[in-house]
Amino acid sequence: MQTLFLLTPETTLRSSRGAAGLCSSTLEKLKGFTCSAEPSDTASSKICDEGSIEGSHKNSLQQTAEEHEDEEEEVKEKESFRLDATKQVPNLNVDSITSLSSVFWQQVGPRMKSIYTPLEQQVIQLKQQHKDALLAVECGYKYRFFGEDAEVAAKELNIVCHLDHNFMTCSIPTHRLFVHVRRLVSHGHKIGVVKQTETSAIKASGANRNALFTRQLCALYTKSTLVGEDVNPVCRLGDVEEEGCGDVVLDPPDSFLLCISESWDKLKKQLTVGLVAVQPSTGDVLLDCFPDGQSRSELESRVLQINPVEILVPSDLSEETHRLLQSIASASTQADDRVRIEKRESAQFEFASAMNTATEFYCHTQEKGSRSLSSVASLESQVICCLGPLIQYLQEFNLERVLRSESSFRRLSFESEFMILSAATLRNLDILNNQTDGGVKGSLLWVLDHTRTPFGRRLMRKWVSQPLTDPQQDAVQEILESHSLTLNSIKSLLSHLPDLERGICSIYHKKEFYLINSSLSRLGNELQALLPAIQSQISSALLRGLLSDTPDLLAPAHSHLKVLNEKAAKSGNKTELFSDLSGFPVLQERREQIQTVIDEIQDHRQEIRLTLKAPALDYTTVSGQEFLIEVKNSLTSAVPPDWVKINSTKAVSRYHSPFLVERYKKLLQLREQLLLDCQREWTNFLDQFGEHYHTIKRAISHLATMDCLFSLAEVAKQGDYCRPEVCVGHRQIMIRDGRHPAIDVLMGEHKQYVPNLTELQGDGRRTMIITGPNMGGKSSYIRQVALICVMAQMGSYVPASEARLGMLDGIYTRMGATDNIYKGRSTFMEELTEASEIIFRATERSLVILDELGRGTSTHDGIAIAHATLEYFIRDVKALTLFVTHYPPLCELERVYPEHVSNYHMAFLLNEPDIATDTDEVQPESITFLYQLTEGAAGRSYGLNVARLADIPDPILHTAARKARELESMVNARRILQLWKVIIIFRHVIAR
Incomplete structure (x- = not known):
């Protein structure tokens, strides 16, 4: 709330005594209290407001009445100020007082008022109840922000902010609420929308007709709770296409609200983390409970998979978890993409409090399919500690009903169902986002996502981040090879669907309900017509099952659609929603x-015509005012004196007779009552539709699966993709002519990616030690192998000529060299932490990728750690392993474990350095990369070649080349000396 600077009239007058007005120094001080906005702010805001006046006549009258109240209040305060000054300073005449009063109010009066207007008092009360939200208050044809809220909104929306009475204020037109609320929410703010809760007609007929319009908070919005046709329509409304709305994201793929709780067992010294994630727009609820370590790697992995837009945490959250969430929240450079973190009282996360909240919530649930209290009690204690605060939080937004449906709850992960991709793996392999700018382009999701529907896009993200252990290549192959018109028709149907998954959670909005219900009905009819062809032409059991069940699941949409009036539903006309009122007796009576x-x-x-002697006279409607009697100004003498003049022009005047005044008032009251009756009947109607919610959601899930299968078929159509053979029960990876899926697409047709062969056998050579020059393609190669495994296991074709792979339970990676400031870890600490997690989690059915482990410390320590770790995986874990290194001693493990280890390097052509004839300068070596995986270890890494490519100055390169020669000579000399010592000892032994 804006700080008020209060000055008494006495102090102001005392400063100006003996002068015609305020002294210059005082004026300068007083100017400091005024608004810092530009002088033209007020005028420009009026221009903007006038340009947006398209509201009803009633709203205009409401706004005018409230502004008039404010003006009268100001006049009274000015007069009171003038009289007080006269009493306290008799020497000043009335003119001086008036002049001083005028200057005083012009400069600082609004800031110094001690009396608030009725509207300001109302805003203060609302703000005290909702201190953490920016309040947009409906005032006639616009929404206004006050105080600090106005300054924040003006900055974020780039609109005018000016001083009005006691507070700074800015405004937005009502028809642009959708756009501006989304912009504020995208910047991480919580927005409250305060609406007028009574109309002109109802207010005029009530006892408080002269009082201020009543207002109350009608909606709260954050990033995860942006639900409703006002701010997040399922369809793209006209507002979205207007200029200036391009920065508003309409259809985010996911908008999960994640709640996290944690507890520390002092006896077992074990941290347990619970989480519940809910997506209010779709109704999906995820829950999980798991042990975690100091690094919070398990939590990080789940947060990256869920990809929440908002996180709910207790105020006493541990420092380690807080640092992790801060690093995730700040990962994006764009403010719109950053995660919003909401801290709540820690008492809400205590088990007793959370259990009481859950018990009270589920005990009063009578809806069909709702979660029972017994099923809630069976949840882990840490999950309940999340569920309680989540219920309380969603109740503030009136969205708590999404937690009632038991069928919407699912465990985040079952290790037997999905391939485990750790947080480091998701990040290092660019599974969901690239590491360059955090965007989707260049990621595996970007390669695979050719879905046509928003709900299909959400499912594809889930498939990519949690690959199934039940591949679906049969369905993909049939779609790829089939020339059936039936599948093409189904593909076309999916291309024109709105977000049905979000839509069925927004059924309480009339426009969206009709849009969604009509889409469901049309889809059901068209699939029903295709049913004979589906049964006869499609051989895949998965495809046939999905398409055959869907028409029956969509049947409830037909009956509910018949009752609605299409035109009224699309326009939002509540009073004409139902085409047949036989089932709604209350509405019929009101009509x-x-x-x-x-x-x-x-x-x-007829009576009016006789009075005015105008047989052809009829009523007119002007500016929303109905049943007006229009009389030419030359004939107004015939108008009875008791008629009420409504408005006039130069040519005519318009009246209401006493009878019309009374009847028109009654008509408006009945219409307002009809609106309330229609809303009540509409809610009952939607409750009946809600009984079929789970059935229809299952149908939408079938459609999402179909969309993802069509998407994978599109991927398979790309050149040189093959269907991988997934061998259950075999530990192997054989990829012939494999390519990196994302780089292959980015390079296009002109620059062909160099393919490579990969062969790993669980019972044979299961470890590849890969060496070679810097920038030779080692990291791209190991990423390529991992991504092909992910694609194969989720049912996709892969970029290779042949692929045969076993089922993997997880892929674990340690790549890159970065520190983590938020977690307080150095580069080397980050390396070893990730390596430690892999050691504890990997099994013999896992794929382990270690890229340059040990490079963050001294050479001897690095070699020792890398050698011990690699030997542990070879001997004990027995996982399929790709190990990239620049340490030649590690290649000796091939001699120690010849049956399980193979040395490879990325091939290159070496151009020998020249020694200048006139100087002794040694030229750095130059190599040509071939990017071809070749058997055998590389002797050197040729780092000076990369230095030359990076434009390091020649003098430095020459010095480095000379130093490298010296060091290499020293190492070779030591090796020769050691070898000579061994030979001498050997000779002595033989001589004995």
Whole structure:
């Protein structure tokens, strides 16, 4: 709330005594209290407001009335100020007082008022109840922000902010609420929308007709709770296409709200983390409970998989978890993409409090399919500690009902169902986002996502981040090879669907309900017509099952659609929503009452015609005012004196007779009552539809699966892709002519990616030690192998000429060299932490990728750690392993474990350095990369070649080359000396 600077009239007058007005120094000080906005702010804001006045006449009258109240209040305060000054300073005449008062109010009056206007008092009360939200207050045809809220909103929205009475204020037109709320929410703010809760007609007929319009908070919005047709429509409305809305993201793939709790067992010295994630727009609820370590790697992996837009945590969250969440929240350079973190009282996360909240919530649940209290009690204690605060939080937004449905709850992960991709793996392999700018382009998701629907896009993200252990290549192959018109028709149907998954969670919005229900009905009818062809032409059991079940699951949509009036539903006309009122007796009676009043008004025309002696006279409607009697100004003498003049022009005047005044007032009251009745009947109607929610959601899930299968078929159509053979029960990876899926697409047709062969056998050579020059393609190669394994296991074709792979339970990677400031870890600490997690989690059915382990410390320590770790995986874990290194001693492990280890390097052509004839400078070597995996270890890494490519100055390169020669000579000399010592000892032994 804006800070008020209060000055008394006495102090102000005392400063100006003996002068015609305020002294210059005082004026300068007083100017400091005024608004820092530009002088033209107020004028420009009025221009903007006038340009956006398209609201109803009623709203205009409401706004005018409230502004008039404010003006009267200001006049009274000015007069009071003038009289007080006269009493306290008798020497000043009235003119001086008036002049001083005018200057005083012009400069600082609004800041110094001690009396708030009725509207300001109302805003203060609302703000005290919702201190953490920016409040947009409906005032006639616009929404206004006050105080600090106005300054924040003006900065984020780039609109005018000016001083009005006691507070800074800015405004937005009502028809642009959708756009501006989304912009504020995208920047991490919580927005409250305060609406007028009474209309002109109802207010005029009530006892408080002269009081301020009542207002209350009608909606709260954050990144995860942006639900409703006002701010997040399922379809793209006209507002979205207007200029200036391009920065508003309409359809985010996911908008999960994640709640996290943790507990530390002092006896077992074990940290247990619980989480519950809910997506209010779709109704999906994820839950999990798991042990975690100091690095919070398990939590990080799940957070990256869920990809929440908002996280709910206790105020006493541990420092380690707080650092992790801060690093995730700050990962994106774009403010719109950053995760919003909401801290709540830690008492809400205590088990007793959370259990009481959950018990009270689920005990009063009577809906069909709702979660029972017994099923809630069976959850882990840490999950309940998340569920309680989550219920309380969603109740603030009236979205708690998404937690009632038991069928929407699912465990985040079952190790037997999905391939495990750790947080480091998701990041290092660019599974969901690239590491360059955090965007999707260049990631595996970008390669695979050719879905046509938003709900299909969400499912594809889930498939990519949690690859199934039940591949679906049969369905993909049939779609790829089939020339059936049936599948093409189904593909076309999916291309024109709105977000049905979000839509069925937004059924309480009339426009969206009709859009979603009509789409479901049309889809069901068209699939029903294709059913004979589906049964006869499609051989895949998965495809046939998905398509055959869907029409029956969509049947409830037909009956509910028949009751609705299409035109009224699309326009949002509540009173005309139902085309047949036979099932709604209350609405039918109200309509009859309205028609009776209208008939009386129409009959009154005859009396008016006789009075004015105008047989052809009829009513007119102007600016929303109905049943106006229009009389030429030259004939107004014939108008009875008791008629009420409504408005006039130069040519005509318009009146209401006393009878019309009374009947028109009654008509408006009945219409307002009809709106309330329609809303009540509409809610009951939607409750009936809600009984079929789970059935319809299952149908949408079938459609999402179909969309993802079509997407994978699109991927398979790319050149040189093959269907991989997935061998259950075999530990092997054989990829012939494999390519990196993302780089292959990015390079296009002109620059062909160099393919490579990969062969790993669980019972044979299961470890590859890969050496070679810097920038030779080692990291790209190992990423390529891992990504092909992910693609194969989720049912996709892969970029290779042949592929045969076993089922993997997880892929674990340690790549890159970066520190983590938020977690307080150095580069080497980050390396070893990731390596430690892999050591504890990997099994013989895992793929382990270690890229340059040990490079963050001294050479001897690095070699020792890398050697011991690699030998542990070879001898004990027995996982399929790709190990990239620049340490030649590690290649000796091939001699120690010849049956399980193979040495490889990335091939290159070496151009020998030249020694200049006139100087002794040694030229750095130059090599040509071939990017071909070749058997055998590389002797050197040729780092000076990369230095030359990086434009390191020649003098430095020459010095480095000379130093490298010296060091290499020293090492070779030591090796020769050691070898000579061994020979001498050997000779002595033989001589004995």
